[in-house]
Amino acid sequence: MLNKYIRSNNIFQLFSPFLPEDHSHTITATYYPKRLLRKTNDSINVLDLGCGAGNSIDMFRKISSLICWFGIDVEDSPEGRNRTRNNGNFKTYDGVNLPYENDFFDFIYTQQVLEHVRYPDDLLGNVYRVLKQGGCFAGSVSYLEPYHSYSIYNFTPHGLIVCLRDAGFDLLEIRPGIDVLAMIVRQMLNAPRWLNWFINNASPFDIFVNLIGILFGMGHKEQNFLKVQFAGQICFLAKKS
Numbered sequence: 001m002l003n004k005y006i007r008s009n010n011i012f013q014l015f016s017p018f019l020p021e022d023h024s025h026t027i028t029a030t031y032y033p034k035r036l037l038r039k040t041n042d043s044i045n046v047l048d049l050g051c052g053a054g055n056s057i058d059m060f061r062k063i064s065s066l067i068c069w070f071g072i073d074v075e076d077s078p079e080g081r082n083r084t085r086n087n088g089n090f091k092t093y094d095g096v097n098l099p100y101e102n103d104f105f106d107f108i109y110t111q112q113v114l115e116h117v118r119y120p121d122d123l124l125g126n127v128y129r130v131l132k133q134g135g136c137f138a139g140s141v142s143y144l145e146p147y148h149s150y151s152i153y154n155f156t157p158h159g160l161i162v163c164l165r166d167a168g169f170d171l172l173e174i175r176p177g178i179d180v181l182a183m184i185v186r187q188m189l190n191a192p193r194w195l196n197w198f199i200n201n202a203s204p205f206d207i208f209v210n211l212i213g214i215l216f217g218m219g220h221k222e223q224n225f226l227k228v229q230f231a232g233q234i235c236f237l238a239k240k241s
Contacts, residue, residue: 002216003121007113018174024223029111032138044106050113052079096122110139115151124167128174138237142182145232169238177233179205
């Protein structure tokens with residue numbers, strides 16, 4: 001009965017083409033590079049868009065030694081100003097115009113960056129330009145997450161779909177990131193490290209939706225729909241076809 005009600009919902013029908021059916025776990029932006037790049041047999045160029053301190057270098061090097069990592073951020077980024085490492089291909093830019101050739105990157109990664117960008121549509125057009133044909137653009141954006149670190153815009157699921165589509169991308173999927181209730185608690189407590197495991201793996205809201213799914217025999221698509229609607233962050237995978 002609940003499945004039937006959800007499937008008849010207009011919002012569900014809008015999001016349905018992008019809601020995966022393989023699982024309904026809460027994820028972070030790191031899910032996509034770890035899933036997609038581990039089996040690469042060729043040297044590939046990867047851009048961390050809004051790289052901040054550049055700490056994603058360690059993750060990508062663990063994924064594959066064939067990854068050539070590039071990182072870019074605006075000059076006045078608070079995280080970039082505090083960067084201490086110098087073992088990456090770092091560049092700064094104006095927030096729109098990426099200083100790379102057309103079709104240069106195989107994979108572009110961004111974690112909680114686009115909500116800080118003043119002109120996201122213009123930047124997304126540049127991301128499309130520097131990505132190779134068939135390359136993937138993946139990451140996460142803020143949805144219901146509270147204000148943080150000079151954020152300007154938060155993306156609704158529909159807004160993310162429209163912006164990626166208008167830039168030319170084929171959106172493959174959206175998945176729920178950390179739920180908004182967990183993010184509110186984390187911000188109120190000033191983000192203690194001990195809370196991270198519970199937020200990423202066993203938040204009360206996530207457990208509640210999982211139980212509802214079991215009780216009512218809901219599929220992963222329906223559970224992803226419920227979780228995306230109340231997500232503090234949304235994760236996405238898009239492709240330049």
